[in-house]
Amino acid sequence: MPVIAASTQLTCFGDGSRTWDALTQGRCGARPFDPTTAARLNVGAGYPIAGGSDPGRAAGWLVTVLRAAVAQAGVDAHRERVVVVVGTGLRQLADVEHWALTATPCPVDKLHFGSAVRAALPGVRDIVTLANACSAGGHALAMAQDLVDAGEADVAVAAAADTTTLSMQAMIGRVADRPTERVRPFDRDRTGVLLGDGAAAVVVAPAGRAGPRLARLLATGLSCDAVHETAPDVGGMTRAMRDALHRADREARDVRVVVAHGTGTALNDPAECRAIHEVILADRGDPWVTALKGAIGHTSGAAALCGVDVALRGLRVGAVPPVVGLGVPLAEADGVRLVRDRPVAVPGSLTQVNSFGFGGVNAVTLLEPAC
Incomplete structure (x- = not known):
């Protein structure tokens, strides 16, 4: 690994x-x-x-x-x-x-x-x-x-x-x-x-290389649903999540933190909430969910790795930053434990980073602390 x-x-x-x-x-x-x-x-x-x-x-x-x-x-x-x-x-x-x-x-x-x-x-x-x-x-x-x-x-x-x-x-x-x-x-x-x-x-x-070890890179799950040119597809999102979990040999209930794609758009946010419900909450998981774009905007192709960098820092210090700009959560987020107002303490554990693109090109990465 x-x-x-x-x-x-x-x-x-x-x-x-x-x-x-x-x-x-x-x-x-x-x-x-x-x-x-x-x-x-x-x-x-x-x-x-x-x-x-x-x-x-x-x-x-x-x-x-x-x-x-x-x-x-x-x-x-x-x-x-x-x-x-x-x-x-x-x-x-x-x-x-x-x-x-x-x-x-x-x-x-x-x-x-x-x-x-x-x-x-x-x-x-x-x-x-x-x-x-x-x-x-x-x-x-x-x-x-x-x-x-x-x-x-x-x-x-x-x-x-x-x-x-x-x-x-x-x-x-x-x-x-x-x-x-x-x-x-x-x-x-x-x-x-x-x-x-x-x-x-x-x-x-490789795990055996000398030098710093910030985290274990368990897996990145991928999907390409091609359902629509721009609109997200919940099925494509869930396939990428399950692909990552399968590759990493982990259970959805073990995910403690999700760094969401969270674009603040009418289609993405409800779809992403549904995907989290269908994969993680349905497996009795209850992760803390944050998103970065309220603070830094949508960095397009860099968004996934910006999310990974934040996830790594969170693993190191045992904290998850809040969703900047979140006032009243949308109805589809009911049951999703969004981080609001201030950081929450979460000891280093399994972290998921979501990224979803136009055309249904989806990537979901799983990280955990290095041994």
């Missing part, structure tokens, strides 16, 4: 430590748009990383988290066979938009993350990029575990990066009745999702 040797993330609050502090303090990182932009897009705010307006910013954030994670784990790509798997939802779309709006030539060789990864980790053996919507980071983590388990890599790094784009914001605005000012996961009066800038990296290593 492989271990997670290092993890880091970058959000609107800063690095993983600053993000954890903001979550436990119940802070919201949303920043309002100027009135003209808000009116034009019908989107009121976003969750930006400071200074993130230049072309190539997503690749730059990816370099930052990769360098931090491999340094933390003591990875030497010249001595170890290292593979990096990058998950992303939007890839370099923000750069394409910039070049289109400024009528400048588009350097095609910059439209992938390979050069950024090689700059961050000279000597890396191979780089794979997965564009799997909002669960891309979870799929990258599943592939990283497979590479280590199969002996195809001495160390595998699952990484992810995404930045806000005009086209995605315009799409959000088209389906909203009014501009959303903040994300409110599982709240009765939620008004919709907002995008957040984000990047994260997780180092996966």
Whole structure:
């Protein structure tokens, strides 16, 4: 069973430590748009990383988290066979938009993350990029575990990066009745999702490798239901949950903490509550459930690994942060033990991280403390 040797993330609050502090303090990182932009897009705010307006910013954030994670784990790509798997939802779309709006030539060789990864980790053996919507980071983590388990890599790094784009914001605005000012996961009066800038990296290593051991990476369950282009499917969610439990040889009732996908949208939140009911509560489980997007926004392909980073910090200190922005829970959350207002103490135990993407690409990861 492989271990997670290092993890880091970058959000609107800063690095993983600053993000954890903001979550436990119940802070919201949303920043309002100027009135003209808000009116034009019908989107009121976003969750930006400071200074993130230049072309190539997503690749730059990816370099930052990769360098931090491999340094933390003591990875030497010249001595170890290292593979990096990058998950992303939007890839370099923000750069394409910039070049289109400024009528400048588009350097095609910059439209992938390979050069950024090689700059961050000279000597890396191979780089794979997965564009799997909002669960891309979870799929990258599943592939990283497979590479280590199969002996195809001495160390595998699952990484992810995404930045806000005009086209995605315009799409959000088209389906909203009014501009959303903040994300409110599982709240009765939620008004919709907002995008957040984000990047994260997780180092996966064999259990016998010398170095840090943050947690055991039990499994990532996957499903691809393809029921609808954008709407979630409860059946696909539950299949990913059960696949993770089966691979990990664990019972649903043993899950003590769920880091939910929690987008604050009319379709995802009720569906995710139903899936938790059908899999965990139906097996007499009663986990604490939290969600991050009220604090950091929807970081697209980076969302799963941002959730993993928070889960790892929670395992270390025995605490679960609250759902930022949650006032009155929606009716479908009845019986779901949502963390509200302040962190709760939960001794290190089995933790589940949900990520669900457009088209029904779902990934659910299970972690537990390292022995």
